[in-house]
Amino acid sequence: MPPKKLDLTGQRFGRLTVISELPKEGSSPRWHCVCDCGKTRNTTTILLRRGDCNSCGCLHDEYLAERHSKTDTDITGKRFGKLVALNKVKVEGKKSRMWLCQCDCGEQKTAAASELKKGHVRSCGCLISEHVNSFFEAGTNVPALLANTLSSRNKSGTKGVHFNSRNNKWMAYIMFQRKNYNLGSFENKRDAIQARKEAEARLHGEFLEWYYSRKENKLIPEQPRRKRKHSDEDLIQSLRDVAKQFPDKYLTVWDYASVCRSPTYQTITTRFGSWGEACKKAGVQTVPRSDDADKHRKDYIRDYQRRKKQQWIAEGKCKNCGGDWIPPESKPGKRKASYCLNCQKRTADRLKRRQEKRLELAQSIMLIYAMLQFYK
Known part of the structure; x- marks a missing residue:
């Protein structure tokens, strides 16, 4: 007799009431349910x-x-940058605590309380515009002008020079203060690059002279640099404090991360260039990063194991199992054992079981081979 089909229609599970059965997907039946709040859910x-x-x-x-x-x-x-929190609001699809804030520029913005407290949101977006506009002087983006970076689509290797496949000539142009200047077409690539360099010296050179003269006379305000959360002295002191907890070993990145979460080791390596350089300035020993680093690591591991073994033996512990030290029976002419008698017995039993399994496997293979020969 086949088992009776399970029917959950009308049954209640918490706030859900089963309405009907849905087409089966997978091994478990699916049901259409309605919640006390009025929403539906399939489960x-x-x-x-x-x-x-x-x-x-x-x-x-x-x-x-x-x-x-x-x-x-x-x-x-309370004020957070340019924002002043007005009141708490509920935003559809947002589970975090959202606040309606008034910006100094007159706009309003909704932000999470955690983002405001951490300083991730400081304006309605006008700070970004102000930051971008601060790089422009007389309609020119000064950092972009000084960087002189190439586009990924550039094939000539020089900014403002490209090959025109229609007339098979090299074209040179330059854009300055929202004006595009066509410098002409050339048969030779070298001539196009020379024309571009001369235009840069004439247009950019005059502007940069004017810009630097205004900067020297302090007519252009200096850009405020973002204040660092941790100074170099704080990072060095953090390294020294963590190194005190590992007195008998080299300080590694993993040791530091397991103890200290802030400042992170990424902050330290970024500030000083590398982990080894940071440890060197803090006077902390770390794993050498040189041509003979492998030799240093092996010597360090060998020395660490020797000292640890002496400590275990002094405490009456076994190096392998951590139990009480039972001196094994040592034969004359053999090196002193590192493991206790119980460890040696367990190792011998393990080897014996392994040999028995190998013997059983060999016998099975021989039996299968004999049967194949018999039926052949």
């Missing part, structure tokens, strides 16, 4: 009967709201 029998699915998701939202209410702080009226 499987396993999730319903196991208690993993109790609502359409509103139960989790209520849990997060209750959790946030315990740690929520009122930031009404």
Whole structure:
């Protein structure tokens, strides 16, 4: 007699009420459910009967709201950069605590409280425009002019020079203060590059002389640099504090990351150029990065194992199993054993079992070979 088909229609699981069965996808039947809040959700029998699915998701939202209410702080009226928090708002699709803020420029922006506190959001977007406009002087982007970088599509190797396949000539041009100057077409690439260089010296040179003269007279305000969170002295002191916790070994990146989360080792390596250079300035020993680094590592590992073994023996512990040290029976002329008697017995038993398995495998192979020869 076939088993009776399971029917969950009308049954209630948490806030969900099963309405109808859906076409089966996979091994578990699927059901169409409606939540007490009015929303619907499709789920499987396993999730319903196991208690993993109790609502359409509103139960989790209520849990997060209750959790946030315990740690929520009122930031009404507080200033974050150019933004002043007005009141808390609810945004569709956002589960974090959102605040409506007023910017100094007159615009309003909605941002999460965590983003405001961390300083990730400081304006409605006008700060970016101000930052970009600060690079322009007399309609010219000065950093881009000084960088003189090439586009990925450039094939000539010189900015403002390209090959025209229609007339098989090299074209030279230059753009300055939103004006495009055509410098002509040339049979030779070298002539086109020369024309471009002369135009740069004539247009860019006069502008840069004017720009630097204004900068020397302090007519152009200096760009404010972003304040660093950690100074060089803080990073060096952090390295020294972590190194004190590892007195008997070289300080590695992994050792530092396991102890200190801020400042991170990425910050240290970026600031000083490399991990070894940072440790050198802090007076901390690290793994040598030279041609004979492998030799240094082997010597260090050998010395570390020797000191650790002496410490285990002094504490009455076994190097292998960590148990009490039981001196093994040493034969004359043999080196002193590093493992206790129990470890040697377990090793011998393991080797014996391995040999027995190999013998059984060899016997099975011989039996199969004999049967093949017999039936041949």
